[in-house]
Amino acid sequence: MMNTENINQLYLKDTTFANLMQKRIFNVLLIASRYDAFMLEEDGRVDEQIFFEYVSLNLSSPPRVIQVNDFDAAFYELSSKRYDLVITMPGMEKSDAFEKCKEIKTLYPDIPIVVLTPFSREVSQRISNEDLSGIDYVFSWLGNADLLLAIIKLIEDKMNAQEDINQVGVQMILLVEDSIRFYSSILPHLYKFVLNQSKIFSTEALNEHEQMLRMRGRPKIKLARTYEEAIEIYNRYSNNVLGIISDVSFKREGVKDPQAGIRFCSYIRERDEFLPLIIESSEPENQKLALKLNACFLDKNSKKLPVDLGSTILRNFGFGDFEFINPQTGEVLYTVRNLKDLQNTIMSVPDESLYYHGSRNHISRWLYSRAMFPIAELLRRKQFTDISESQAMRQLIFDAIVQYRKMKNRGVVAIFKRDRFDKYSNFARIGQGSLGGKGRGLAFIDSLIKRHPILENYNGVSVTVPKTVVLCTDIFDEFMQSNNLYHVALSDIPDEQILQYFLRARLPDYLIDDFLTFFDVVKRPIAIRSSSLLEDSHYQPFAGIYSTYMIPYLEDKYEMLRMLSDAIKGVYASVFYADSKAYMTATSNVIDQEKMAIILQEVVGTQYDDRFYPSFSGVGRSLNYYPINDEKPEEGVVDLAVGLGKYIVDGGRSLRFSPKHPRNILQTSTLDLALSDTQTRFYALDLKNMQENFSVDDSFNLLKLHIREAEKDNSLRLMVSTFDPYDQIIRDGYYEGGRKVVTFANILQHDAFPLADLLSMMLEFGSTEMGRHVEIEFAGTLPNEENKRGMLYWLQIRPIVDTEEMRDDEVTDVPDEESLLKSNSALGHGIMDDLYHVVYVKTKNFRASNNMLIAREIEKINRKFTDRGENYILIGPGRWGSSDTALGIPVKWPHISSARLIVESALSNYRIEPSQGTHFFQNLTSFGVGYFTVNSFMNDGFYDENFLDRCEAIEETEFLRVVRFDRPVIVKINGKKNIGIVMKPVIGETK
Template sequence: MDKITEKIKVRPENSHSPGIQVRSILFVSAPYQLPGLKADIHPSPWKITYAVSMEEAAALLGKADFNLVFIEMQTLDHKTEITIQHLKGLCPGLPVILLAPPGHCKNRSLERDADHIFIWSGTPEVFHAMVRFIEDQRCKDTTRRAVLLVEDSLEYASFFLPAVYKGIDTAFPGARPPRLVLAGSHETAMARFRELGNRLECVLSDTRLPWQGREASGAGIDILSTIHREMPELPIMLMSAESANKTRAESIPAPFLDKNAKHLGPNLHEFFRSLTANRPVGGRNTLPKDPYPVQTCPAGFTRIGNGSIGGKARGLAFLAQTLNRRPDLVAVYSEMTVNIPDSLILCTDIFEDFVRDNGLARFTGRPLADLVQAFIDAPLTGEVLGHLQTYLAGTCAPLAVRSSSLLEDAVTHPCAGLYKTYMIPNNHADPDLRLSHLATAVKLVYASAYYKNARAFIRSTTTHPFRDSMAVMIQETAGSRHGDFFYPAISGTAHSLNFYPAANAKADEGVLNLALGLGHTLAQGEQSFRVFPKHPQATPQFSGTRDFLEKTQNRFYALRMTGYPETLCFGICSNLERRDLSQALNEAPVKTLASTYMPLEDRIRDTWYCRGPKVITFAQVLKYGAPPLTALVNDLMTALAHAAGGPIELEFTADLPDRSGGPWKISLLQVRPMSSPRDTSLITRADLDEAVCVSTSALGNGTLDTIRDIIYVNPEVFEGGKTPDMAQQISRINAELAKTNRRFLLAGPGRWGSSDPWLGIPVDWQQISGAGAIVEIRDGTIHADASWGSHFFNTITAHGVPYITVNSGTCDRIDLENLAGCRTVRDEGFIRHMRLNRPLLIKIDGKHSRGVIIDAGKADNDIQDQ
């Protein structure tokens, strides 16, 4: 610390400044976040300098003058000698704002170090509001009028910040609008009221606030009552998350804002609009809305709108920056060309305008068919349609219309697969019909933000009033046409950290999943080919030729290019068709990637050109390195993980050359950070001896000791063809437990969340949202690999839910039928709900992929027996 301090020039605070105008900003963030941040606030009215560590930030403070410092909370998670207090000591008076992701602001003690802490999901409007707030806070103009906001909740203060500024600009147009003053307690609010007096334009106050060191349910009532007595003409508003306080607001009297309202932002805006009733506004509100700007971002894609590009697009920006900085990564692979598809992004403000202008929020909770139809029927504006029409004029390639929500692919909330992707052929002779197809796909992606699964995820991982918002990313689909269908030869997902190493593989060598055709196979957790990229010839999941015949991919997804209805098939898989391998035996990708089973020899030959059943083994790529795809993936994962500062997941496609001897076409589609275990939960020999469940393939890390409920698939009555019925039975029990917020252990055979009901129980997240831990039993009842890499699986791990796999034929074991103090609460037939007197003890050792479940009630009985 002392050596660092010696090298840095400490600047004295300028106490004579009348205030500050922010011109230069230092932004400290994890490396993965920075490219997306640059894209989100580009172009910027400020000079922004970026640092990827607190040490780098300290060094930069000694070289340049900054007016404001932002620090993302994730940066503080890493071991560092530089603290916020140390940075502030280097430049006294320099304001520092700490940024926390939605739902992850638990350390309020950090407020003592930073000037302010706000919740931020990456939206430009909040960023602009925070900068403006700092300028207002440091304003020394004693004649400037003000708006007083009294709010102690970080979540609500962060939400209100841009909303109040929007209201101020509406109610007080001009070059010198009132400044915003924020107070977080009764004492501070009253002090600000006494200080500002007649300069106040209005006061908005929460009801429950700190007062004399304790939270007081009527603090806001007292504040507004006092203000109303002394300044009865001053507009005031009471806010509360408790609707019963509306009556108390009437007694002041003051208008009331319900903080649980679905339309909280618009309701707040109406309060400010009411302030203009007796004030001329110069026709400001009658001006037409400004057009959406069209910008080319530093990452190389085009964005339309002023809002955020969303999480998925931020990952694309990180991917582009890494490749631009490391051209050597792909220069050595002459057998392949590597690209990122050109992208057009409709920012989040277009989504928000679309939902608001068409009143679509009222369809929340409605039946899915009604919700979807409402979004389809709602019109996009002529301006947006014009942008889409211009885009279509430049391409006739098939298109993928993909979600890019604020939380999607974020470090703390990956929420992969919650929202929809739609593919369209984009080859109809009528350009108006092509435009209609694209517009419908965009609106259906928007609709997926209101699906029950998505809303349940957001509610469980963030706090009110945060609401996810949706950007849309439009890309040319990677692949080639084969007859009536379009698809890439290979779709792949690569993880730089492998929680389930086998054979000679190590955890940090990663894992790779490959599938013939479009990536929907991987996203849904259907049958794919898993391989360790450092050991591409090893296939530990296949013990013999019979396994290759039974466990390799025999179906794949492709986009139909002819014979589709003019309205397209925007159903579960959009316009995709699930094709049998037998339908594509003579198509080039199958000829290239398939091997042949020789019945008389009971062996598999690595060629398509002989008689016998075909098996997708990817042998040409994995065994013979033609092309050296695994080597390229290894290099990409190493570079991306290093640049991101942690493990990553990469999605890509590999397509056949256009001509004989030409290069394979590799398209990089998406990158996202992976969650990696930090603290190891030690499992002792005594734990292993006492455990009712032992697993050597457990995902997660830590100790869980609160679960008393078990939802268990009854093996005695299991029927493979009845798994959809089992999913419904689980859903009913989950709904009942959710009413009392009871978490449960979920256990059963095969893949949880499988879209193929013959490979496991086809539940979705909403149906098991109360699961605190999941056990996947692989005992031969269902023949399926574990569901690693699927979106469902990623959602489970994003919630921090331990995922325990029990493999028969190993030292793994499970016995949940003989637990002490256990009673059956509900028996649905296939599914049994059991409850214990004492919680289970679940321990996961993430470093060694081990897990145990211990029956605490049995330990009590053993003590009594003694």
């Protein structure tokens, strides 16, 4: 029996349907007299008839038909334009049509030529005497437009057979028939049948685009008109034959052989015991010979031959529903309509039935006919030779379907269908509009993982996207319009009032059943995240501007439905909050251009009593603005923390490391740093908080807990070290007693989980495929009862926007007396020469306890700059944007949106590590805002605050001063060397 590794290698290669049917017929030249063409058209244009045939069968690219009345015009057309097929209708009178066709073939050997004649005995007689060396096929016109479609498809199949059948595994149906009258009648029925079947199985595709492409996987039809041609086609494609339909009497060795079909089918039976054969003959005595060959027999004289042929193919060639039967009685035990049905049924099928079908390749043939090549190929290769293998075969089929469905779901934005969405579904959309920025990012991640299979199994750990359903932007439009909300949303009323209006509005009713299906499949808490059109777009990321809510998983589905609906409305409302409007103004966007998609996503993590959180979350960037020691900027940087990622977003103390240097961590390099500068708190989702009314604050049901609480949950084991107060040492690993320090030592130093390698690959693949540096968000669960190896979930990707052309100006050695600021940890690149204002926090009598008040003053001052359309340099102590006021001033991005250079300065009594991972960090880099860290007390950089104190202030508050200069303050940043400088203005008075 094959082991799992072999199975994966065998069939987890997806079929690229877009690569099938590469050679197509686009232009057809019809050479016919006006009368013959009229007979063909029946007063409508041939183009239209073909077009409607294509449309009815869901086919793309119908060919154009150009009609000419004689061969002179035909030669002119062929010389002036490219044609893929020539159809000629020679008149009844003695004509030189066949000679002319030979001329065309000599000049254009690659263009197939088809003769189309009215059907009559005289015509047949005449054709049998003609030289057909310039003709590919002769057909009889029986008044049915389907024949044109069949001719085009037969020739396309011939053009593509070699590539599609041998390279991909597309199946072939072989028709062996030499009667022009008969194959002209039967081919249109055969194509109509196969195309309609492929239309049915294509609905298993996950979206409309995939559906169209999937139809290219339909079986090819090949026509053989002699014994030798039939043998040659069979031998060439014997591994991919779905079934054979053969006449009995046709030419063998140049002479009509009344038993050629029986000889041919005998040849096949010696090589394949179970290949479906249909023998058709106008002589009933051939039925006995057919039965001896275990073939079906059809009477050519039957009035309902096309119907009989269709039902025989349906029963024997693997089309239609699959019926598991009792081989003794013929009783149908199970009827399987699609792959999901097969997955649900296979474990219940009795051994005898499974052996009967499996040993005869019935199951693989059914899968082949539905274009599921990788899984069909696997089952056909596994020879099922003994009933004792039934259980192993059953498991193989089940595992193969699971792997196949996972593979097909990966990288595809499926249309959400309640009967299809299950635990193997990954990513679906409800609605027809845009997925929004984050939604597109997630879809991109999903397809990226598919292109890099190493991420799906690296040392036993998989990288994946959590189960996701996106409500597209058209649902936002429908919600806003049907509830008449724009006049409220665009007004200046407070955020709380806007939210109340939105909560009272109704979402479309048709979403209810979709949501209930999503709950049943996910069975976990759900994050409701914004995905606006402008969010995470390449040049103006709106990171962290809109709300994200989380709701618990509840047994009471209708209570869960209420919470989900309120959360969606809350995210919609956040588009129109005051901060969002200020941000729109700062980015020169118009608020009513913003449209919101919503991401519904399973929350990564584990439940611990009444709280839920992941083992760890983090943010990674492929460009490291603060490289230390051997690190290089392009090796990237990661911030990692226990619990929900909001902790990092809010600027909490996370663990910072370069994924290429996971053992080189500044924060754990000394005992003091490890105890003072590692994570002490974490966020978890409160599963008990069923607040009746949602709040503007999207974190109302999140718990900010001390890390000791996680220790009680027994969730810290691989992520902490233990401080031994007696020996004054930190030991890697979890030991009873002693303070637990979040160092991730077992993961980063001792490879208990391959996190650093995976993050390194994610950053590398992400930045390569996006063509620019990226920021990613991730979360993970370490090995536990549910998942023995753990999982890494990739939550988001967005570009870090860099100026396209990096200036190569060096930051020269400017003496301190000419400098206002110098930094050796400078973020950004280039020269700013249009800044006249400096806003700075007065450090005299500075107290961290005033940081909230300072933030409010800055917000007011920033609003004035925004109103005037001016920018400034902002200088202050500690971490900008930290939600922990002990670490810095807790501003949000809209409060400092007009600053072009932001400086973190340290004081002798207030030294904080440089900030990493605050949410507006992304916005700073996106808008080309410079960022300096200055710690002049440690000889790291320089800041001449005394110079500013001597300048006259145009505005001064309790904590801030605003200085304006006549001449610009020049800022130079060399991003490659991470150094930056702010020059004092050229001599001139201050205002």
